[in-house]
Amino acid sequence: MANFLYNVLFKRSSTFTVTILVGCFIFERGLDVITDKIFEQVNQGKLWKHIKHQYET
């Protein structure tokens, strides 16, 4: 695992930069999804999507 990471991703500056950029993209998506989940959990029953079925047929 360490060998693979080092030889493929870290050894060259070019691949290291690409690793950081791709990692940033994944990190942002992940953070957005997780924080949205937490927000919905805290506001359970208050959001439109939770009470939509009462008003729409």
Add this chain to the structure above:
Amino acid sequence: MNVVAKSTSLAPLLKSTTVISNGLQPVIGTGVVLKSKIVAKPGVSRLVSESLQETLITGSLRVSSGIGASLLATQRRLAHTDVQWPDFTDYRHNAVKDPTTKSKESAASRKSFTYIVTATTGVTTLYGVKTIVHDLVSSLSASADVLALAKIEVKLENIPEGKNAVFKWRGKPLFVRHRTQKEIDKEAQVSVSSLRDPQTDADRVKKSEWLVVLGVCTHLGCVPIANAGDFGGYYCPCHGSHYDASGRIRKGPAPLNLEVPPHEFVEGDILIVG
């Protein structure tokens, strides 16, 4: 005769000044003879390989003689048998403790952790910078709902001819004046060269029967009175500025014409300001 033996490899380091010709004037002829001083280095405690190398005499030897030479005389006798070496084994990675192994083979296990820490820092920093830049740029271009709040609509059919209506626009009074044909003709004939702030009437109005100006006197910001003053337009009661029916300053202390805000006429006699 005294003899000083000295390493010439130290000479560029010991030189205090370097003289470079600029091509126009010769370097020599200043009356000062530039000669590098011979300075003996202080003794080095030989603990690690770097300091041991410093004490070695390398390069070609230079021999000089003179009166002061005996004061600077140094001689180094290197007894290698009593050199003390510190032990760095505790600080070394296990993979490179054996001097016969190749360090390249263990590079991944030694360097991966540092690279992972660097990459993690880079990822979080890049994310933060991206968020800040995104917020800044998005605040520069206001969205349509924000822009809509900064506009007002005026129904023009409610304003009779010859009357001046006042509205509130972005916290300031806005004058919308329905001008009579007589006023339009009068303002069109005014010679621009006689004005303090030269502007033709056609530059200030989009439809000649409607004058749209901000009701803020350009002198000190009072609200002028409509249909008053010597020129039949506006009169500022604070310090007596007279504006004509095109909102141009004609008499009094104000320096500029009344400001015309961006406005447009849409179908069905509706004026949109903003």
